Amino acid sequence: MLAPYPDVSYCTQICRSRCCRVADVWTLPGEELSYEFWSANYPRLGKDTCGCLDAQGLCSIHDGRRPLICRIYPYFKFEDAVLASLSCQYVREVVLPGITTHAVRDRLLREILEYIECECLEEQARLIEQNLRVRKGLFLLIRGNRD
Ligand code: SF4
Ligand code: SF4
Numbered sequence: 001m002l003a004p005y006p007d008v009s010y011c012t013q014i015c016r017s018r019c020c021r022v023a024d025v026w027t028l029p030g031e032e033l034s035y036e037f038w039s040a041n042y043p044r045l046g047k048d049t050c051g052c053l054d055a056q057g058l059c060s061i062h063d064g065r066r067p068l069i070c071r072i073y074p075y076f077k078f079e080d081a082v083l084a085s086l087s088c089q090y091v092r093e094v095v096l097p098g099i100t101t102h103a104v105r106d107r108l109l110r111e112i113l114e115y116i117e118c119e120c121l122e123e124q125a126r127l128i129e130q131n132l133r134v135r136k137g138l139f140l141l142i143r144g145n146r147d
Helices: 008-014 035-041 068-072 089-098 102-119 122-133
Strands: 075-078 081-085 139-142
Touching: 008 089, 068 102, 068 122, 075 102, 075 122, 081 089, 081 102, 102 139
Parallel strands: none
Antiparallel strands: 075 081, 081 139
C-alpha cells in the first residue's frame, strides 16, 4: 500500500537527506526548540546544510523539539487540502505516480491531514501556509474527499 511519508532508508539512502542539506528551516513564534537546533543553526543563517544533520543523514534532535516545519514536511495544510512539496523526491517519484485512483488519493489525503492535525494547531498550520507563500517552492495541491 502506498505510504504518504518516506521511511528512513528512503530518505537517507535514496534521497540522501536532501531536505536537510538544502534546508530553509524557519520557525514559528513561540515554538519551543531544542538547544541543539539553535546552537547548530544560529546565528549562521544561510548555511545550506542544517547543523543538526548527523553523519548517518538523520536528524540529531530526538527530544520532540524538532522544528514543526521539519516534522510535517513534505506536506502542509491548506484549508481542507494538502500542499505537497515538489522539492521532495519521494513526493515526485513515489507518491504522485502512485495516485492512480480517487480512492488512493482520498486515503492519502486523510492520512496526511490526520498526521498534520496531530502535530500542529490550526493557527500554526495557517502561519506555515502564509510563510510558504513568500518563499520559493513548488507545491501540488491535493484535494479530495476526506470522509
Ligand atoms: S526531500 Fe523527501 S525523500 Fe528526501 S529526505 Fe526529505 S522527506 Fe525524505
Ligand atoms: S532540524 Fe533536523 S529535520 Fe530539520 S532540517 Fe535540521 S536535520 Fe533536518
